[in-house]
Amino acid sequence: xxxxxxxxxxxAALALLEKGAEGLGEALARLGEGLGVDRAYLFRLxxxxxxxxxxxxxxxAREGITxxxxxxxxxxxxxxxxxxxxxxxxxxxxxxxxxxRTFPEEERPLLEAQDIQxxxxxxxxxxxxxxxxxxxxxxREVRAFREDEVELLKGLARVLxxxxxxxxxxxxxxxxxxxxxLYVLRFSPEGALLYANPAARGLPLALPLEAALETPxxxxxxxxxGAEWTLLAVxxxxxxxxxxxxxxxxxxxxxxxxxxxxxxxxxxxxxxxVYETLMAEGLSESVYGLILEAAMATIPNxxxxxxxxxxxxxxxxxxxxxxxxxxxxxxxxxxxxxxLSLTGHREAxxxxxxxxxxxxxxxxxTRRQVMEEAGRVREIRAILSVPVFLSGERKAFLYLxxxxxxxxxxPLEVELAQAFASQLGLLLRRxxxxxxxxxxxxxDPLTGLPNRLxxxxxLAQVRKGAVLYLDLDGFKLVNDLSGHSAGxxxxxxxxxRLQGAVRPRDLVARQGGDEFLVLLTDLRGPEEAVAVAxxxxxxxxxxxxxxxxxxxxxxxxxxxxxEEALGPxxxxxxxxxxxYRAKAEGKDRIAFYEEGLQEKLREEFDLLEALREDLAARKxxxxxxxxxxxxxxxxPVALEALLRWRVSPALFIPLAERHRLIGALGELxxxxxxxxxxxxxxxxxxxxxPQELLDPxxxxxxxxxxxxxxxxxxxxxxxxxxxxxxxxxxxxDALKSLEILRALGVRVYLDDFGSGYSSLERLAxxxxxxxKLGQRFTSALGNPPDPQSPAARVxxxxxxxxxxxxxxxxxxxxxxxxxxxxxxxxxxxxxxGFLLGRPEVLS
Numbered sequence: 001x002x003x004x005x006x007x008x009x010x011x012a013a014l015a016l017l018e019k020g021a022e023g024l025g026e027a028l029a030r031l032g033e034g035l036g037v038d039r040a041y042l043f044r045l046x047x048x049x050x051x052x053x054x055x056x057x058x059x060x061a062r063e064g065i066t067x068x069x070x071x072x073x074x075x076x077x078x079x080x081x082x083x084x085x086x087x088x089x090x091x092x093x094x095x096x097x098x099x100x101r102t103f104p105e106e107e108r109p110l111l112e113a114q115d116i117q118x119x120x121x122x123x124x125x126x127x128x129x130x131x132x133x134x135x136x137x138x139x140r141e142v143r144a145f146r147e148d149e150v151e152l153l154k155g156l157a158r159v160l161x162x163x164x165x166x167x168x169x170x171x172x173x174x175x176x177x178x179x180x181x182l183y184v185l186r187f188s189p190e191g192a193l194l195y196a197n198p199a200a201r202g203l204p205l206a207l208p209l210e211a212a213l214e215t216p217x218x219x220x221x222x223x224x225x226g227a228e229w230t231l232l233a234v235x236x237x238x239x240x241x242x243x244x245x246x247x248x249x250x251x252x253x254x255x256x257x258x259x260x261x262x263x264x265x266x267x268x269x270x271x272x273x274v275y276e277t278l279m280a281e282g283l284s285e286s287v288y289g290l291i292l293e294a295a296m297a298t299i300p301n302x303x304x305x306x307x308x309x310x311x312x313x314x315x316x317x318x319x320x321x322x323x324x325x326x327x328x329x330x331x332x333x334x335x336x337x338x339x340l341s342l343t344g345h346r347e348a349x350x351x352x353x354x355x356x357x358x359x360x361x362x363x364x365x366t367r368r369q370v371m372e373e374a375g376r377v378r379e380i381r382a383i384l385s386v387p388v389f390l391s392g393e394r395k396a397f398l399y400l401x402x403x404x405x406x407x408x409x410x411p412l413e414v415e416l417a418q419a420f421a422s423q424l425g426l427l428l429r430r431x432x433x434x435x436x437x438x439x440x441x442x443x444d445p446l447t448g449l450p451n452r453l454x455x456x457x458x459l460a461q462v463r464k465g466a467v468l469y470l471d472l473d474g475f476k477l478v479n480d481l482s483g484h485s486a487g488x489x490x491x492x493x494x495x496x497r498l499q500g501a502v503r504p505r506d507l508v509a510r511q512g513g514d515e516f517l518v519l520l521t522d523l524r525g526p527e528e529a530v531a532v533a534x535x536x537x538x539x540x541x542x543x544x545x546x547x548x549x550x551x552x553x554x555x556x557x558x559x560x561x562x563e564e565a566l567g568p569x570x571x572x573x574x575x576x577x578x579x580y581r582a583k584a585e586g587k588d589r590i591a592f593y594e595e596g597l598q599e600k601l602r603e604e605f606d607l608l609e610a611l612r613e614d615l616a617a618r619k620x621x622x623x624x625x626x627x628x629x630x631x632x633x634x635x636p637v638a639l640e641a642l643l644r645w646r647v648s649p650a651l652f653i654p655l656a657e658r659h660r661l662i663g664a665l666g667e668l669x670x671x672x673x674x675x676x677x678x679x680x681x682x683x684x685x686x687x688x689x690p691q692e693l694l695d696p697x698x699x700x701x702x703x704x705x706x707x708x709x710x711x712x713x714x715x716x717x718x719x720x721x722x723x724x725x726x727x728x729x730x731x732x733d734a735l736k737s738l739e740i741l742r743a744l745g746v747r748v749y750l751d752d753f754g755s756g757y758s759s760l761e762r763l764a765x766x767x768x769x770x771x772k773l774g775q776r777f778t779s780a781l782g783n784p785p786d787p788q789s790p791a792a793r794v795x796x797x798x799x800x801x802x803x804x805x806x807x808x809x810x811x812x813x814x815x816x817x818x819x820x821x822x823x824x825x826x827x828x829x830x831x832x833g834f835l836l837g838r839p840e841v842l843s
Contacts, residue, residue: 008034009152016156016163024160028060031156032136035149038065039116039137042160043074045090045130049346050392051080052087057132065139068114082106090123090130095150097121099142115139120150124157126164134160183227183248189213189241200248207231209244216241226250260412263298267416270294271423287427288320288396295400295420296322301408302384302400302417307424308334309396316397323401336394346394348386348414348421352406356380384409386421390428398424444510446488447495455509455517459568466529468518469558469575470498470536473587474551475514481733482547490546494553497539502532517572526561526592533557533590541588554588561593584658607647608655614645615664621645623672624839628685628810628832631824638717640685640832641673642839662689667701674709674716679842685717685749693720693734699741706746713745719772721751738767749810753798771802775813778833784818796826803827 012030016023024042032040041059045052054077059069068074079087085104086096097120100111111119114137121135134157183200187193191209203225211220212231216239220231227248236242274290288307296302304323308316315333318326380401388396398421402408409417442454450458459467472494479487491514498508498516507519518536520529540555558579560571574593582591584604614620622644627636643665645652656662666689673684692698706713718741720734738748747769773795780791795811802809811823814833823831 009156012156012159016159023163024058025060027156027160028058031134031153032060032062035136035145035153037136038062038139039068040135041068041137042124042132042134044132045079045087047130049389051078053077054079054083054132066115071114073110082110086121086133087130090133093123093125095120095122095154096133096135097145097150099144101142117142118144120145120153122150122154122157124161124164126161131161131164133157181250183229183246183250185246185248187244187246189233189244194243207246209233209246212244213241263412263416266298267294267419270297271420274423285319287424289322291420291424291427292320292322292398295398295417298420299400299409299413299416301402301405301410301413303403304380304401306399306401307396308399309428310336310394345385346387348384348418350406350409350414351383351385353381356383379403382406382408384414384417386414386417388421388425388428390425395428396421396424447492447510449495449499449516450507450509452509452511452517455507455511455519456568456572458507459519459562459571462519462521462562463564465519465521465523465562466526467560467562467571467575468520468529468533468536469511469560469572469579470516470518471556471579471583472514472540473554473556473583475553478546478551478553482549486547490544490551490553493544493546494540497542498536501535501539506532517575523561526559529559529561530590533559537588537590556582556587557590558582559590559592584654604655607651608659611645611652611655611661615661615668618668621668621672622841623669623676624841625680625684626832626839627837628830629836631820631829631831634836636682636837637830638683638685639680640687640719641669643669643672657689657691660691663692663695663698666692667705670702671705674705674711676842677709677711677715683715683717683747685719687751688718688720690721690734693737696737699737699744702741702746703744706744714747717747717749717769719749719751720768722753735767742767742769752812768807770808770810771798772810772812772832773798775833778811778813778819778823779815781819781822783816785822787822792822795823799826799828 008030012027012034016027028040028042032038039059039061042057044055044057046055054074056069056071056074059067061067082104085107089096097118099118100108100116103111116137116139118138118141119135121133123130124132124134134153136153178198180197181199182197183203184195184197185193185200185203185207186195187207187209191205193205196203207224207229208222209231211222212218212233216233216235218232222229222231225248227250229246229248232245233241234243234245271294274287274294277290288309292305292307296305305321306318306324306326306329307320309319311317313333315335317333318329320326321329381404382402384400384402386398386400387394388398390396398417400409400417442450442457444451475487475490478490491510495508495510495516498518502508502518502520505521507521509517509519511517518532520532523529536557537555540553544551544553556579558575558577558581560574560578562571566574578591578593582589585591624642624644625639626642628638628640629635630637643649653662653665656665666687670686670688673686677684702716706716718738720738742748748767749770749772750766750768751772752774753771777791777795777798780789781795782789782791785792799809808830809828810830810832811828812832814820814823814831814835816835820831820835
């Protein structure tokens with residue numbers, strides 16, 4: 001840094017300070033050479049009504065690099081065309097820097113067209129206002145700029161600002177003399193004119209200079225030529241008079257200035273009253289009338305007036321009027337496309353009676369009649385029309401009317417009207433921002449649906465209705481497989497479906513995550529709530545294309561009826577409890593809130609806590625084994641390991657599934673089964689859940705458990721249900737895990753076959769080694785079995801299917817001798833059930 005300050009940086013800074021604008025080229029050259037870049041340049045930034053514009057003022061370019069100073073694109077270039085980020089950072093005093101390829105896509109084309117590979121640009125502030133920016137380009141290679149280089153460029157920008165400020169002050173002084181309305185004259189002691197500023201040129205020279213010559217060094221005031229003069233004889237070192245200065249003020253200007261001050265004071269006073277009213281009553285659409293009244297109270301020639309605002313339909317509507325019937329004017333719309341519509345101009349404009357006549361002639365009869373009834377066109381001689389801009393768009397118009405003279409409105413009155421229009425624009429901006437804040441406070445930013453806060457406020461107003469609490473089933477899969485962006489798309493699509501499925505008077509809101517709320521009003525009975533809920537179930541079940549995949553989701557719905565004695569929070573809590581019940585009963589269904597449900601859930605949570613504690617400590621669990629029997633020899637050929645705990649598996653297994661503990665339970669059961677396998681020596685069957693198969697690390701952990709137990713893969717048979725292998729994204733991922741496991745040598749049986757999705761074609765492609773006929777089919781045979789029953793035909797078909805595919809089939813649920821005899825007669829070789837052996841702990 002010190003070396004740089006002693007070299008090129010000091011030379012560049014001195015060039016600016018000593019030579020001002022004339023030293024800019026030399027300074028840019030020192031800057032470019034010192035930083036080792038290919039271009040150095042200065043741009044002027046100007047803020048206009050429609051945005052910021054940039055113009056290149058100076059440039060240094062290395063030999064062989066194409067200069068850009070004459071590039072027409074860089075003359076008054078609109079920064080809004082892709083470079084708004086630059087202006088924002090410059091206004092914050094921050095630089096723009098880095099490799100162009102890392103810039104936003106909309107910025108790169110123009111930069112790449114100039115062969116820029118990397119750049120550094122810093123803002124230049126003049127009197128605390130953004131004046132422009134100073135920058136350098138690297139065109140032959142991508143390079144980074146060090147922090148000290150950034151600081152040096154910022155420092156040079158400050159030196160440049162200082163030089164520009166000094167130059168500006170000199171120019172202002174010169175301009176002041178040239179533009180001031182005061183008369184400025186210089187005379188020789190003999191009365192010869194030495195200098196006259198533009199305001200004084202052409203004046204007679206008959207000024208009484210004698211009074212000033214009599215008292216050199218003292219100011220003398222005299223009245224002459226219709227102005228008030230201050231004369232000063234400037235003495236030299238020896239007391240002789242060098243020249244006489246004369247400063248004159250046209251009294252007409254002074255009178256006008258006093259009038260201007262009086263009107264501007266009236267503007268401030270009346271505007272203050274507007275803001276005092278707004279502070280007392282709050283901001284609302286009444287602001288239009290308040291501004292109109294303040295403008296008319298300030299501008300003498302405004303005898304009537306109105307305000308129009310651009311609405312969502314693309315037309316300007318009257319929202320305030322004074323001297324006219326506003327109720328009638330509200331029936332009129334002004335189109336921006338109509339000739340002489342009084343809405344097509346961007347600056348304040350005065351329309352005369354002739355302009356109005358042409359406009360009125362183009363009005364359709366209906367609108368003309370309304371305007372005449374309101375008095376809006378009668379006897380108007382001049383209309384002062386001032387546009388009100390909001391974010392660059394003409395959002396409103398302030399109209400002030402005079403009934404006496406076409407030239408009624410002076411430039412000062414036009415200026416005052418513009419000031420009121422500017423204040424109206426600021427207040428409109430506040431109205432718009434407050435509307436946006438209100439919307440953000442009450443709506444979900446992703447789906448645009450009302451949020452929980454909005455929902456609760458509406459619920460508090462309902463006396464008869466119902467609340468539906470929705471939770472998407474399996475939504476996590478969308479985020480896991482396709483990413484959170486796809487998940488957001490899915491939520492937006494489902495939100496639209498839900499809105500389309502309810503009645504027009506109902507309200508759909510997003511609770512958060514993948515949960516939604518629906519408020520049903522004016523219900524004739526609970527059955528109407530059920531009808532709406534069933535429609536919601538149906539629309540969510542429809543295939544959902546997201547992120548290049550097709551998902552099949554479902555939704556669980558809890559319903560609670562609104563009761564007068566219940567607050568909104570309590571109704572919502574009841575719906576949430578009902579939702580929990582719907583999920584506990586299997587998801588993709590509806591559940592109503594019932595008395596006692598909360599107590600049941602409390603008991604379930606106590607059981608869940610105990611399950612978590614015992615699982616973490618790996619205590620309180622044991623295995624019971626049920627044999628799989630060779631029906632001919634009546635000897636066990638394998639054992640199925642069944643995990644046991646303090647309560648029935650029918651209670652704790654679904655509980656573990658709902659709370660994502662089934663994976664840990666499955667791994668515990670698998671570990672115990674492999675540890676105990678040496679005690680019986682038979683292949684052991686262990687059930688594996690869909691959640692475990694969806695874990696990519698499951699096959700690896702299973703292989704480690706086998707290795708740790710010193711068992712060959714053939715000693716283990718995994719039993720999976722058909723639902724785990726559904727023909728969707730989850731099923732495909734589960735199949736991948738099974739294929740890895742079979743490659744390790746572990747056998748796989750399809751459990752509870754016949755209750756899922758498997759067709760003959762699909763079954764032939766599944767990576768399984770055997771089938772287990774579901775217990776419900778065996779039980780349906782009856783005792784004794786009826787060979788002509790539908791159940792008997794299904795059982796025989798399953799056996800035939802397994803035999804055709806070369807897969808062993810195990811008949812589950814064998815509990816009667818007659819059932820056993822019938823199964824053996826059909827050709828079943830393997831069976832399982834209480835008749836053949838109950839689950840028992842190894843002795």
